[in-house]
Amino acid sequence: MPDQSVCVIGASGNVGKPTVDALLKAGGFRVTAVTRKGSTASFPDGVTAWEIDDSYPQDELHTVFSKHGSDAVICLLPPVDVNLLNMIADVAAQAGVKRFLPSEFGSDTDAPEVLQLVPMFGGKAAVTNHLKTKVSLGMTWTSVINGAFFDWGLRTGFIGFDLQSSTATMYDSGDTEVNATTLADVGQAVVGILRHPKETANRYVYVQNACFTQNQLLAAIEKSTGKKWTVNKRECAEARQTGGMKLSKGDMSGVRDMILGGLYAGEPAANYAKTRKLDNELLGIKEYPLEDLVDKVINATSRHSAGEYTDLTFLDESYIRQHGPATFLNRMFTAKAYISTDSFDADFRSFEIIGEGQCGTVWALTGTDQVLKVMKEGKLNQLWNDSVMHKTVQEAFETVGIALRNDITIPKYGQFITPSHDIFWQPNMKRFSAEIADKHAFLSSRIFGLPLSVRASIVDALAPKDIKAHKQEFLAREENQHTLVRLYLGRREQRAATRSFRLRNFDLTISEMEYLRLDTHRYATIIARALAILHWRAHVDANDVEFVLGSAPMISTPPTAAELKILNPDNIGFVTHGLNLYHTSVGVWLLDFDQCQSFEKDAAGLELLKKGFWMNDPYYPRPVSTNAMDMALWAVFKEEYLAASSILTDSGMPKDFITAVEAEGKRRQLGGSIFQ
Numbered sequence: 263m264p265d266q267s268v269c270v271i272g273a274s275g276n277v278g279k280p281t282v283d284a285l286l287k288a289g290g291f292r293v294t295a296v297t298r299k300g301s302t303a304s305f306p307d308g309v310t311a312w313e314i315d316d317s318y319p320q321d322e323l324h325t326v327f328s329k330h331g332s333d334a335v336i337c338l339l340p341p342v343d344v345n346l347l348n349m350i351a352d353v354a355a356q357a358g359v360k361r362f363l364p365s366e367f368g369s370d371t372d373a374p375e376v377l378q379l380v381p382m383f384g385g386k387a388a389v390t391n392h393l394k395t396k397v398s399l400g401m402t403w404t405s406v407i408n409g410a411f412f413d414w415g416l417r418t419g420f421i422g423f424d425l426q427s428s429t430a431t432m433y434d435s436g437d438t439e440v441n442a443t444t445l446a447d448v449g450q451a452v453v454g455i456l457r458h459p460k461e462t463a464n465r466y467v468y469v470q471n472a473c474f475t476q477n478q479l480l481a482a483i484e485k486s487t488g489k490k491w492t493v494n495k496r497e498c499a500e501a502r503q504t505g506g507m508k509l510s511k512g513d514m515s516g517v518r519d520m521i522l523g524g525l526y527a528g529e530p531a532a533n534y535a536k537t538r539k540l541d542n543e544l545l546g547i548k549e550y551p552l553e554d555l556v557d558k559v560i561n562a563t564s565r566h567s568a569g570e571y572t573d574l575t576f577l578d579e580s581y582i583r584q585h586g587p588a589t590f591l592n593r594m595f596t597a598k599a600y601i602s603t604d605s606f607d608a609d610f611r612s613f614e615i616i617g618e619g620q621c622g623t624v625w626a627l628t629g630t631d632q633v634l635k636v637m638k639e640g641k642l643n644q645l646w647n648d649s650v651m652h653k654t655v656q657e658a659f660e661t662v663g664i665a666l667r668n669d670i671t672i673p674k675y676g677q678f679i680t681p682s683h684d685i686f687w688q689p690n691m692k693r694f695s696a697e698i699a700d701k702h703a704f705l706s707s708r709i710f711g712l713p714l715s716v717r718a719s720i721v722d723a724l725a726p727k728d729i730k731a732h733k734q735e736f737l738a739r740e741e742n743q744h745t746l747v748r749l750y751l752g753r754r755e756q757r758a759a760t761r762s763f764r765l766r767n768f769d770l771t772i773s774e775m776e777y778l779r780l781d782t783h784r785y786a787t788i789i790a791r792a793l794a795i796l797h798w799r800a801h802v803d804a805n806d807v808e809f810v811l812g813s814a815p816m817i818s819t820p821p822t823a824a825e826l827k828i829l830n831p832d833n834i835g836f837v838t839h840g841l842n843l844y845h846t847s848v849g850v851w852l853l854d855f856d857q858c859q860s861f862e863k864d865a866a867g868l869e870l871l872k873k874g875f876w877m878n879d880p881y882y883p884r885p886v887s888t889n890a891m892d893m894a895l896w897a898v899f900k901e902e903y904l905a906a907s908s909i910l911t912d913s914g915m916p917k918d919f920i921t922a923v924e925a926e927g928k929r930r931q932l933g934g935s936i937f938q
Contacts, residue, residue, distance in 0.1 A: 454545025
């Protein structure tokens with residue numbers, strides 16, 4: 263049987279990823295991901311990415327469906343715009359597509375009771391009803407009913423059980439039976455449908471891994487976690503009413519209230535297994551004991567810390583082999599992945615040199631997450647300024663709302679150590695591998711370098727051929743340890759194929775970020791907001807600071823006490839990221855403040871800010887370019903900088919700064935390239 267051509271719209275979403283994975287694993291499918299040109303999503307090897315305009319033009323859809331989706335189109339877009347989804351179905355029928363799977367994947371929308379309880383599901387039913395009119399044109403359809411997404415719902419707390427706070431919200435009596443399926447088996451259901459086109463044509467299919475009540479799920483969770491949970495009570499009717507009121511005001515948190523208020527409302531809307539024939543056997547879906555499903559989620563969560571609460575993926579060496587180094591780097595550098603601790607290279611030796619700065623040599627301290635920057639000869643004032651400015655910047659960031667600072671971290675200030683600190687020097691001098699001539703030093707928390715698997719993938723994806731040919735030898739060299747990646751949004755030049763390639767303080771250019779399909783607009787946003795905080799809360803010129811990728815902090819930036827007071831245990835996970843106990847995720851860091859100085863809000867101060875921008879390494883996008891992508895990146899940076907600045911100051915100086923930078927960019931353009 264020839265391979266089937268399948269188009270997936272929404273292939274990077276919660277349902278799309280496991281669906282694509284299942285198709286690739288099953289084999290026999292040529293998978294094309296239809297993606298918008300504005301998307302930064304990446305896909306595994308074996309998937310063809312086909313870009314169309316963000317507005318989903320009919321002619322572009324027709325082209326991709328005709329060429330790559332003749333057997334099936336799987337539409338996984340959110341069922342919000344019914345007209346758009348119906349239009350996509352119309353185009354698919356016109357293009358000769360044989361099977362169409364709409365954005366169902368949830369509760370039984372073919373049951374009037376469900377639609378009465380959760381009216382927002384009416385959009386799903388409307389699309390399926392529209393598909394029924396296309397059968398006469400030769401296009402069949404199948405709608406998948408799988409109940410709740412068990413693993414995703416439990417990890418995120420969506421279904422009412424918060425693993426972080428050990429708190430359950432019990433709806434009504436807690437005795438209503440509900441159906442649930444893991445995301446992986448939702449993907450398997452899609453494979454089964456395409457493997458059995460005749461048996462699944464023009465109907466709903468029903469699958470489940472388990473059927474259970476809230477009380478049964480709570481008992482299984484308490485058994486698995488070994489602790490007694492806090493239980494809060496809620497009425498389904500109240501949840502639906504509250505959800506409807508929230509949605510009427512544009513508050514999308516009402517979606518969860520509406521869904522759970524319907525999911526747990528009772529028969530006959532909840533348990534479709536009592537009224538429908540399950541298609542598990544036909545589609546290759548197994549049922550499992552509830553305890554086994556719970557244990558699998560709990561164990562994965564415990565083993566990988568809290569990363570999965572923010573939709574992070576955990577990778578191991580097999581991911582690199584399957585998807586290649588570029589895709590692996592995309593996942594790591596976008597901070598959407600953790601490396602399995604089984605493949606983590608935790609070879610951090612004690613009291614070794616891990617870096618060199620202008621004013622000091624950086625040593626890692628024994629058995630801690632601290633580093634010591636020991637003064638170079640004649641650099642006492644510079645090291646002291648680094649210490650003072652570091653503390654100034656750290657305190658400034660701590661006073662800013664988490665929305666502006668959540669995606670960037672500053673190493674925590676420790677202490678300035680002088681030669682008279684005998685309590686430190688006497689027991690530790692013998693542990694340094696080289697003589698310490700001057701005992702002035704600055705202690706701070708450490709930015710752990712990128713793990714070996716990331717460093718190896720940088721070599722595979724970006725290094726010259728002669729270095730790739732001797733990769734293991736190259737990675738073992740001292741200068742390629744403790745790697746931090748500098749985010750050069752302002753440099754587009756091609757990397758020279760020379761032996762000067764090295765990993766310590768690796769310069770990642772904008773063209774390489776684009777090759778890796780990184781979200782450069784996100785980086786521009788992070789750096790722009792950080793620069794605004796440096797200018798208008800820390801009141802420093804940001805001269806010679808660095809923005810780098812390194813292993814994410816062990817504990818992410820917490821919200822302030824004021825922010826915590828307006829949050830609750832159910833939504834705190836959407837504000838903060840998870841733990842990174844083993845330094846296996848990647849994050850953006852801000853460091854090196856020894857050249858920074860304070861400024862006055864006058865013409866001289868504006869000149870300092872402008873020089874701080876242009877004299878630094880090219881972390882910032884450039885304001886003048888013949889490249890449209892560079893200009894779009896500058897527009898993002900400019901907009902985010904001004905927006906953040908407007909929160910921090912009423913002064914007109916931020917606009918004056920942007921104007922001065924743009925004017926300097928035009929002046930430099932006349933004298934040659936500004937991407938230097």
